Amino acid sequence: KQWYQRRVRGNKENEKAVNLLTIQDVAQFSYFQRATVAEFLTFTSQFMADRTAPGERKSVKEKEYICHSLTKTDKIGAVMICDEEYPQRVAFTFMLKIMEEFLAKHPKGTWSSAPFTDADIRKQFDAAQDPKEIDHLMKIQTDLDETKVILYDTIEKVLERGEKLEDIVSRSEQLSATSKQFYKTAKSTNSCCVIL
Numbered sequence: 001k002q003w004y005q006r007r008v009r010g011n012k013e014n015e016k017a018v019n020l021l022t023i024q025d026v027a028q029f030s031y032f033q034r035a036t037v038a039e040f041l042t043f044t045s046q047f048m049a050d051r052t053a054p055g056e057r058k059s060v061k062e063k064e065y066i067c068h069s070l071t072k073t074d075k076i077g078a079v080m081i082c083d084e085e086y087p088q089r090v091a092f093t094f095m096l097k098i099m100e101e102f103l104a105k106h107p108k109g110t111w112s113s114a115p116f117t118d119a120d121i122r123k124q125f126d127a128a129q130d131p132k133e134i135d136h137l138m139k140i141q142t143d144l145d146e147t148k149v150i151l152y153d154t155i156e157k158v159l160e161r162g163e164k165l166e167d168i169v170s171r172s173e174q175l176s177a178t179s180k181q182f183y184k185t186a187k188s189t190n191s192c193c194v195i196l
Contacts, residue, residue, distance in 0.1 A: 017049035017077065020114045021102060023125045045079040052077055059088055070095050076103065090131040097134075098124065 024041055026034045048069040052058050058069045066084050068091045071077030078095035098121055106116055127133045 017046060018111070018114060019046070020076075020106070020111060021116045021118060021121065023122055025125075025129075041081055044081060048079050049077055052079075057092060066091075068092060068095065072096075072099065087131050090134060094124075094128050094134050 022042070022045075024038055026037045026041070029037050044067055048058065048060065048067050049071075052069040052071045054071050054075050055073045056071055058067075060067045060069075061084065064084050065081055066086070066088070068080045068082070068088065069077065070079075070092055076099055078099055080091050080095055082091060101121065101124075102116075102118070105118065105120075124134075
């Protein structure tokens, strides 16, 4: 899962959005495509930022990419372009978090010196390549899914072992007829529940 660009921007009524911070990761593209892809990302981000009204969220899909755009009522917004597998809820949550941190470090009165660079936000951007790193609910769901797989594997192994035990008991010459009957009775008594 890759993100390609996230921009924090601010604007006044009926003006184009002003770029305050841009973080791009185009490393997955070939060296000769990177400049073109970066230009396209900048254009698309500006286009979406200009068309997202205060208090509005938008997600636009183009081929295998999605452009998420969000503008808060105080007119600061963010745009994130990522692949279609990146969860929408995580994208918007992350953009809101980054905007809050950006505003704490760079109050509106300092925006005349934009665009900014921010190593802390860059680190968070890099960590957010894996949505589980920033979304605890998603991480818990993944852990539950892994546990469920392990549980199913364990049940299958127990069932396989049970089938083998049954074959061994029926073929055993060392067990008396009474012991074999006891095993069959115990098995039928214990099989009151079906495991799916």
